[in-house]
Amino acid sequence: MTRVARRLTITGQVQGVWYRAWAVETAQGLGLTGWVRNRSDGNVEAVVEGDEAVIERFISLAHIGSPAAQVDRIAIDDVADGGHQDFTKRPTV
Numbered sequence: 482m483t484r485v486a487r488r489l490t491i492t493g494q495v496q497g498v499w500y501r502a503w504a505v506e507t508a509q510g511l512g513l514t515g516w517v518r519n520r521s522d523g524n525v526e527a528v529v530e531g532d533e534a535v536i537e538r539f540i541s542l543a544h545i546g547s548p549a550a551q552v553d554r555i556a557i558d559d560v561a562d563g564g565h566q567d568f569t570k571r572p573t574v
Contacts, residue, residue, distance in 0.1 A: 485533045486562040491525040493553035501570050503547035508568040511535050518571035530562050
């Protein structure tokens, strides 16, 4: 297992549509750690940590997201593993 971390910036109709709740439930179900939050620019940002193959699965699912979401784009960056113990929802920045 190769543990990695990715920062995702999700663009589209992703606020006010339960996207963060979906992300928390999905990430926890996959055994990933990290966090998700709304950004004041209308995007959603997440840091996802765990097995690389499982993160790729999460990213595939994130292109769909919650039923009411409309994801236009996901930018992906490698980041340092923050050693999070669970996956949480953070306040908007």
